[in-house]
Amino acid sequence: MRCGRSERRACPGVPAGESQGPPMPTATVILPAAGRGARFAMPGGGGRASPVGAPETKVFVSLAGRPVLAHTLDRFAALEAVVEVIVPVPPEAVAWARETFGERVASGRPLIFVGGGEDRVESVAEALAASDGKSDLVVIHDAVRPLVRRAVVEEAMRVALERGAAVVGWPVDHTVKRVSDGRLVAETVPRENLWLAQTPQVFRRDVIARAYERRHHVVGRVTDDAQLVEAMGGRVAMVRGDVANVKITTIEDLRLCEALLEAGWPFEGEEQGGRADG
Numbered sequence: 446m447r448c449g450r451s452e453r454r455a456c457p458g459v460p461a462g463e464s465q466g467p468p469m470p471t472a473t474v475i476l477p478a479a480g481r482g483a484r485f486a487m488p489g490g491g492g493r494a495s496p497v498g499a500p501e502t503k504v505f506v507s508l509a510g511r512p513v514l515a516h517t518l519d520r521f522a523a524l525e526a527v528v529e530v531i532v533p534v535p536p537e538a539v540a541w542a543r544e545t546f547g548e549r550v551a552s553g554r555p556l557i558f559v560g561g562g563e564d565r566v567e568s569v570a571e572a573l574a575a576s577d578g579k580s581d582l583v584v585i586h587d588a589v590r591p592l593v594r595r596a597v598v599e600e601a602m603r604v605a606l607e608r609g610a611a612v613v614g615w616p617v618d619h620t621v622k623r624v625s626d627g628r629l630v631a632e633t634v635p636r637e638n639l640w641l642a643q644t645p646q647v648f649r650r651d652v653i654a655r656a657y658e659r660r661h662h663v664v665g666r667v668t669d670d671a672q673l674v675e676a677m678g679g680r681v682a683m684v685r686g687d688v689a690n691v692k693i694t695t696i697e698d699l700r701l702c703e704a705l706l707e708a709g710w711p712f713e714g715e716e717q718g719g720r721a722d723g
């Protein structure tokens with residue numbers, strides 16, 4: 446993302462009025478972290494999963510010695526475009542989170558904890574209501590995906606600025622079966638054109654604000670933000686991410702993240718967007 450002749454905010458090293466390219470967009474980052482993690486359990490059911498004093502949810506468990514949320518915050522704090530980071534957590538954890546993580550991210554931008562809602566959509570709605578409303582883009586990323594690459598986030602931001610909405614995902618490379626209630630295979634679903642949606646999901650502010658205003662009209666379970674944009678007839682572009690953008694749901698996912706970090710993720714060259722399509 447280039448720094449240019451932005452009248453909205455000054456760019457270091459670029460004298461006011463000098464043309465260097467398009468204005469740099471600003472972004473609000475929302476990291477939903479208010480899930481209860483019913484599918485996450487430590488092996489044998491014994492021992493605390495989280496640091497002493499922390500609520501028992503997977504975003505606060507230790508990954509390579511630090512809470513999962515600390516890793517995710519690091520991935521976004523370093524981005525120049527980010528002007529605020531808002532994290533919905535379980536309502537009873539707000540005070541604890543403020544005390545533990547502070548009120549600013551590493552870049553000095555505000556870090557705001559809010560009480561989350563009954564489901565992910567309501568948690569994001571709470572975060573949108575707490576935003577200062579001034580940024581160009583809203584970047585929504587599951588707090589339980591701590592290994593997202595910077596180049597992927599930046600590409601999603603670039604595409605969203607141009608197209609209105611962008612979702613990071615990965616093409617389905619397994620054979621897909623639809624299974625009936627009795628665990629019998631009902632059919633094989635052709636996998637052509639099927640993608641697994643991940644996060645981040647990035648939107649121009651007007652687009653996501655409108656989609657969330659209309660969320661109560663959407664029928665059925667909503668499991669990501671793009672679904673609300675689709676429901677109002679909006680177009681959503683897909684951006685290719687990584688399989689390593691693991692969503693920590695089970696203890697195996699946590700161990701996988703640990704192994705990837707141990708192996709040096711993001712691998713050399715990956716951070717420059719070095720993965721070929723195909």
Ligand code: C5P
Pocket residue numbers: 476477478479480481504533561562563564565566568569587588589
């Ligand atoms: O399991 P699920 O897909 O709903 O979780 C994705 C993300 O949404 C997690 O980071 C989780 O903490 C968050 N979430 C939330 N509020 C909820 C449920 C999930 O912020 N009520």
